[in-house]
Amino acid sequence: MAEPVQTPQAAFPTRIFSGIQPSGGLTLGNYLGALKRFVEKQEEGIETIYCMVDMHAITVWQDPVKLRQQTREGAAAFIAAGIDPARSILFNQSQVSAHVELGWIFNCIARMGWMSRMTQFKDKAGKNSENVSLGLFAYPSLMAADILAYKATHVPVGDDQKQHLELCRDIAIKFNNDYGVNFFPIVEPVIEGAATRVMSLRDGTKKMSKSDPSDQSRINLTDDADTIAKKIRKAKTDPEPLPETLDGLKDRPEARNLVNIYAALAGHTPEQVIRDYAGAQFGTFKPALADLAVEKLEPITLEMNRLMQDPAEIDRILGQGADRADAIARPIVDQVYDIVGMVRSRRS
Ligand code: AQP
DSSP states (O other): OOOOOOOOGGGSOOEEEEEEOOSSSOBHHHIIIIIHHHHHHHHTTOEEEEEEOHHHHTTSOOOHHHHHHHHHHHHHHHHHHTOOTTTSEEEEGGGOTHHHHHHHHHHTTSOHHHHHTOHHHHHHHGGGTTTSOHHHHHHHHHHHHHHHTTTOOEEEOOGGGHHHHHHHHHHHHHHHHHHTOOOSOOOEEEOOSSOSSOBOSSOTTSBOOTTOSOGGGOOBTTOOHHHHHHHHHHSOOOSSOOOSSGGGGTTOHHHHHHHHHHHHHHTOOHHHHHHHHTTOOHHHHHHHHHHHHHHHHHHHHHHHHHHTTOHHHHHHHHHHHHHHHHHHHHHHHHHHHHHHTOOOOOOO
């Protein structure tokens, strides 16, 4: 094995990559934890590459008709939230084969022990781990390939993805060390802001998730104003009023979650929200939160609905994005084949 090498990060220009699974309709968690920050990164003028990760979605069985619909709907949500397909690259993962090609190579780099420690796998597999797909187990190495096929340096994600990004770093380091190269950057997770982990509206200890069986547990980006208001009104809370300081929310996960959501939607800190609502009952706070959520989400929902009237246009945008993505990823994956020692003799 080759000598370990140091990877000087300055050698890699800043490039952002992130993705969302079309495994259901997008939620407020996906919006605050990911989408909203994808737009902020685009506005900073950094090169941004965003993806509907449909190959990840099928690690759990998906109805093919719904999968296509959800992929288009997710893309519509990106655009409605402010992603400009002319400035960011927006595509769906399965249209760029570099992802799965590099994913296989990373399956041969990642260690079984690393994968076995992934809490998302344990959560999703539950007691059924013998019966889930091999793809679900290997998910993090495909995720590392998604990122490193572009030599992306920064990945905006929700807090739930932190462990997968650490694994992506381990894979990059091991690849560089095993082959004695300085080829892949060591990515930086970008996990910032008030709601990096939005929790279920029914259980403040569980993350809000598009695959939760209870629709009441989440706000979907397709929910109308009435549904949003109703879900927030019915959100689980405790009988106490809001405290005077953030410390007072320590053992109150549901209350803390609503304060965090308010802060993220308003663009304030949770401290500011507590200052404004100290001593308020939920009978006052929940309607204020519902109004704010509707004010911020309704324009996105309306625009998504408008874009979904023309699925061919969404497909065109995804196809064009895939061409641009492929132009970056293809040469990188070709170089990886050279590095690992594959014979490359085809002319085309
Ligand atoms: N509750 C959340 N709070 C903050 N961020 C979240 N994200 C997801 N849920 C929350 C962020 O959204 C991005 C895309 O996530 P994903 O769709 O790839 O997969 P996930 O994290 O597994 O999301 P879900 O909604 O729970 O999907 P299912 O139910 O299909 O597994 C990521 O950046 C994630 O951090």
